[in-house]
Every structure is written in structure tokens, then in C-alpha cells.
Amino acid sequence: MTHLAVIDYGMGNLHSVAKALEHVARRADLTFKISVSADPKVLQAADRLVFPGVGAMRDCMGEIRRLGIDEILREQIQHKPVLAICVGMQALMERSEENGGVECIGLFRGEVRRFAAGQHDAKGELLKVPHMGWSEVKQRAHPLWRGIPEGSRFYFVHSYYVQPHDSAEVVGVTDYPAPFCAALARDNxxxxxxxxxxxxxxxxxxxxxxxxxxxxx
Amino acid sequence: MSLAKRIIPCLDCDNGRVVKGVKFVDIRDAGDPVEISKRYCEQGADEITFLDITASTEDRGTTIHTVEAIASEVFIPLTVGGGIRTLQDIRDMLNAGADKVGINTSAVLNPEFVREAAERFGAQCIVVAIDAKCVSGPGEPKRWEIFTHGGRKPTGLDAIAWAQKMTAYGAGEILLTSMDRDGTKNGFDLDLTRAISDAVAVPVIASGGVGNLQHLVDGIKIGKADAVLAASIFHFGEYTIPQAKAFMREQGIEVR
Structure with missing residues (x-):
């Protein structure tokens, strides 16, 4: 049985993530258990972790620190796969420009930046911020892209994006209008x-x- | 490679059923919201918008239960509007599986609510819904005002100024409905759509009046909308989402 824990620090769209995981686990005929929790014991016991996030970075980091999620993540990534989503991904960087500047967890070197206002695409159309909707992702080899056609569209909704220092950690790229990091990976x-x-x-x-x-x- | 324009079927719900009115009255029953959402998702809809249309009028919240049921079956974004009045209402909807909430009447009554909501949950999940009606006379420069309570209550607020104010307060998207066109099948109010799209930096969803596929194309090409929302042309089987996408693609619009 696989035990999956969705980290709940009160900022989530946890229902969506949990339901989607449940759906695919059932579809793949896996025996599974999904916990939605911030309890260190539960997160330590799980086989794999999902770290979602919705909302403003200052509040997110406030809750992450209050609940000790940063320390748990630092320790648990040694032992098990972790999937971070949206603001969860951003929180892994060193710092974010959002809310006047917020120190983040720092598992990846690099910053979280806001899309510049007033940029145009190749057709001369104004690009709105937030970047909201379905954009193509150019993949770089990683097992998690298996079975997903190169250039498939995924749903984005964000005004900030990560800028990692080590380009070798970038495993997915999207243009808006300049290429930005849509997927980031290292080890687990x-x-x-x-x-x-x-x-x-x-x-x-x-x-x-x-x-x-x-x-x- | 760029961002696809979105097609968003809208489910106006009353007591757990999808309904569709003409100019916000004369309701027709269109079915079960969960089944309809699933069908649209399978057909390739880019998002689903769920509006509890009676919420403001009858002073009751949106049904969390229906939202949970939809979110369990549909793996595309879901916006929920109608009766969102407090930060707790937003929290409840996000926890139920909504990705964004639509705020309409409460924004007019208390604009600060939008600012607080965006600060707390992030601008990306705060959609300000604007119901606008043309108030200028023939021959005058076009002017639109904001109406609340299902289009019954004028506010005196200028639509363009209001859209800009809401964006400054943190709205991440504007859902713009023309009260003159809603339910008429005569197409979007393209002047209104263009005026708002040009006035704000966030995405604008055009709504109200879609009767055929050319209307969707016009909303994007002429109105400069980022997404187009329609209800009855899809609910009553006049067109499918794949037909709409194929037509838009033929007209040179990037779709998913």
C-alpha cells in the first residue's frame, strides 16, 4: 500500500489535490491511503508527500514556519518523493518578491519574481498578469513526464514565477512571453x-x- | 507557443439545479450540475464557472455540497460565485474544491473586502464579477453602470472605473456580464468588453449574450477578452465545446 500525505498548512486547495490523487490511484488500481495533515508523525509515516499552496506568500510562510513544515520538509526529502505545486513550489526557493519580500524555505537556490506588467506576445497582444490559463510546457527528461506528450498544455494561475540559480534543476519551461521555469526537480x-x-x-x-x-x- | 484562449461553460444554479434565465428572469431547467460539469470537462472545456444565482437575492450561501461533488469529478478549474460575503465563505469554497471565487454584490457593498480577500488568498483566486448595463442615451458616448442583485439594483458606479478600482484592490480576473445582452443570444456587448479589457491588466472573461460560435470569436478578436463564457448554447445542445474550439481555431484563435 502506498501512503500519501498532502501537507495541510491551512492555505490550500487541498480537496482538489486529494480528490485528483484519489482518482488516479483508483484508476491505476493502487491500494492507497491519502492523509491530509500537518502532523509531523503523519508526514514522517507517509511514503510520499504533496506540498500544495494557494495564496499570498507572507501568510503561507507564516503558517509553514508556525507548523514547522519547513523543518519537516528539509528532513523528509532525504527519504521520500515530494511533489510541490504552485505556491508550494515557490516556497521551496530562498526568497520571494511577493508582499514586499518574504524569506522562503530555501531548498532550492533562487528567487520568486513577479511577471513584469505591460509585456506583449509575438502577435503584439498584451499579456495579462496573472498568467491564467492553459500553456504549453517544454519538457526536459524526467520520469514524471512519462506518457505525457511533449508540449502538452497545463493549467497555470500565478503572478509570480521561480528563477532558480542552477539551470540544471529546470525540467519544464513555458513562455510568458520569455521562458520561465514551469517545473523544477532535484533528487526526491x-x-x-x-x-x-x-x-x-x-x-x-x-x-x-x-x-x-x-x-x- | 502562447496562452490558449479559454472557453468557460457557466452553470447558473438554483437549489442544486442548473437553470438559465433570459435577462435574469424566465428560468429554464437544464439539469444536474455534477453531470453537466463532467460532460463539459470530458468535452474539453477549459474551466467551469458555477454561479449560485439566487444567493444574493435570498440571502443564502452557495451550496458547498454541490461544489464538493463537482470538484470530486472534474479536474479542471472551478470558479464559484454567488453569496460570497466573508473571508470564511472564501475559505469554505476553496476547501470544498473551488479554485477561484467570484465576488459581486459584496464587492460593491464593501470594496475593502476584495482587498482583504486578495491579501489573504492571493489575487489569482479572486474574480470580481461585474454586471454592467449601458446607461448612455442614443448619440451619447457609451457609458455603462454596475448593477447588483441579479441586475435589478443600480449602483451609480461607472463600469470602467469600477473594473480599474477592483483590479487595484487585488482582483485577479474580471468576469464581465452585459445585462443588456444576457440571455438574448445577440452576442456579447463588444464595446463594453473592449473598453474593460483595454482598461485593466488582468484577464477579462466576456459573458452575456452568446447565441452562436461567431459570437465567441468576436468576443476574443473584437472584444479582446481572454476567455469567453456561455451557458445556454452548450446546455441545450445547440453546440458542443469541440465544435466551438474547432470554429475558433479556424478563425486563427489559439485554443487548447
Missing amino acids: IFAVQFHPEKSQDSGLQLLQNFLTWSGHA
Whole structure:
């Protein structure tokens, strides 16, 4: 049986993530258990962790620190696969420009930046911020892309994006209009800016891949 | 490679059933929201919008239960509007599986609510719904005002100024409905759509009046909307989502 824990620090769209994971686990005929929790014991006992996030960074980091999630993550990534989503991904960086500047967990070197206002695409159309909707992701080899056609569209909704220092950690790229990091990976961690739980078939396939990923890509 | 324009079927719900009115009255029953949402998702809808249309009028909250049921079956974004009045209402909807909430009447009554909501939950999940009606006379420059309570209550607020104010307060998206066109099948109010799209930096969803597929194309090409919302053309089987996408693609619009 696989035991999956969705980290609950009170900022989530946890129902969506949990339901999507349940859906793919059932579809793949896996015996599974999904916990939604911030309890260190539960997170330590789980085989794999999902670290979602919705909301403003200052509040997110406040709760992450208050609940000790940063320390738990630092320790648990040594032992098990972790999937970070959206603000969860951003929180893994060193710091964010949001809310006047927020120190983040720092598992990846780099910053979280806001999309510049007033940029235009190749057709000369104004690009709105937030970047909201379905954009193509150019993949770089990683087991979690298995079965997902190159250039598949995923659902994004964000005004900030991560800028990692080490480009070798970038495993997915999207243009808006300049290329930005849509997926980031190292060892046991896979982090995405888009919402796999809201990206229909491609997103569900990615979640399914995560459920069977042994980590250490 | 760029961002696809979105097609968003809208489910106006009353007591757990999907309904659709003409100019916000004369309701027709269109079915079960969960079944309809699933069908649209399978057909390739880019998002689903769920509006509890009686919420403001009868002073009751949106049914969390229906939202949970939809979110359990549908793996595309879900926006929930109608009767969102407090930060707790937003929290409840997000926990039930909504990705965004639509705020309409409460924004008019208390604009600070939008600011607080965006600060707490992030601008990306705060959609300000604007119901606008043309109030200028023939021959005058076009002017639109905001109406609340299902289009019955004028507020005196100018639609463009209001959209800009709501964006400044943290709205991440504007859901713009023309009260003159809603339910008429005569197409979007393209002047209104264009005026708002040009006035704000956040995505604008055009709504109200879609009667055929050309209307969807016009909303994007002429109205400059980022997404188009429609209800009855999909609910009553006149067109499917794949037909709409194929038509938009033929007209040079990038779709998923």
C-alpha cells in the first residue's frame, strides 16, 4: 500500500489535490491511503508527500514556519518523493518578491519574481498578469513526464514565477512571453508551477506518475 | 507557443439545479450540475464557472455540497460565485474544491473586502464579477453602470472605473456580464468588453449574450477578452465545446 500525505498548512486547495490523487490511484488500481495533515508523525509515516499552496506568500510562510513544515520538509526529502505545486513550489526557493519580500524555505537556490506588467506576445497582444490559463510546457527528461506528450498544455494561475540559480534543476519551461521555469526537480523533489490536479488528462497522468515514482530521478 | 484562449461553460444554479434565465428572469431547467460539469470537462472545456444565482437575492450561501461533488469529478478549474460575503465563505469554497471565487454584490457593498480577500488568498483566486448595463442615451458616448442583485439594483458606479478600482484592490480576473445582452443570444456587448479589457491588466472573461460560435470569436478578436463564457448554447445542445474550439481555431484563435 502506498501512503500519501498532502501537507495541510491551512492555505490550500487541498480537496482538489486529494480528490485528483484519489482518482488516479483508483484508476491505476493502487491500494492507497491519502492523509491530509500537518502532523509531523503523519508526514514522517507517509511514503510520499504533496506540498500544495494557494495564496499570498507572507501568510503561507507564516503558517509553514508556525507548523514547522519547513523543518519537516528539509528532513523528509532525504527519504521520500515530494511533489510541490504552485505556491508550494515557490516556497521551496530562498526568497520571494511577493508582499514586499518574504524569506522562503530555501531548498532550492533562487528567487520568486513577479511577471513584469505591460509585456506583449509575438502577435503584439498584451499579456495579462496573472498568467491564467492553459500553456504549453517544454519538457526536459524526467520520469514524471512519462506518457505525457511533449508540449502538452497545463493549467497555470500565478503572478509570480521561480528563477532558480542552477539551470540544471529546470525540467519544464513555458513562455510568458520569455521562458520561465514551469517545473523544477532535484533528487526526491519535483515541483511544478502549474496545477496538475486541474490540468485534466496530462495533469492526472503526472500525478499518477508521481504515485509510482521511486524518487532520486 | 502562447496562452490558449479559454472557453468557460457557466452553470447558473438554483437549489442544486442548473437553470438559465433570459435577462435574469424566465428560468429554464437544464439539469444536474455534477453531470453537466463532467460532460463539459470530458468535452474539453477549459474551466467551469458555477454561479449560485439566487444567493444574493435570498440571502443564502452557495451550496458547498454541490461544489464538493463537482470538484470530486472534474479536474479542471472551478470558479464559484454567488453569496460570497466573508473571508470564511472564501475559505469554505476553496476547501470544498473551488479554485477561484467570484465576488459581486459584496464587492460593491464593501470594496475593502476584495482587498482583504486578495491579501489573504492571493489575487489569482479572486474574480470580481461585474454586471454592467449601458446607461448612455442614443448619440451619447457609451457609458455603462454596475448593477447588483441579479441586475435589478443600480449602483451609480461607472463600469470602467469600477473594473480599474477592483483590479487595484487585488482582483485577479474580471468576469464581465452585459445585462443588456444576457440571455438574448445577440452576442456579447463588444464595446463594453473592449473598453474593460483595454482598461485593466488582468484577464477579462466576456459573458452575456452568446447565441452562436461567431459570437465567441468576436468576443476574443473584437472584444479582446481572454476567455469567453456561455451557458445556454452548450446546455441545450445547440453546440458542443469541440465544435466551438474547432470554429475558433479556424478563425486563427489559439485554443487548447
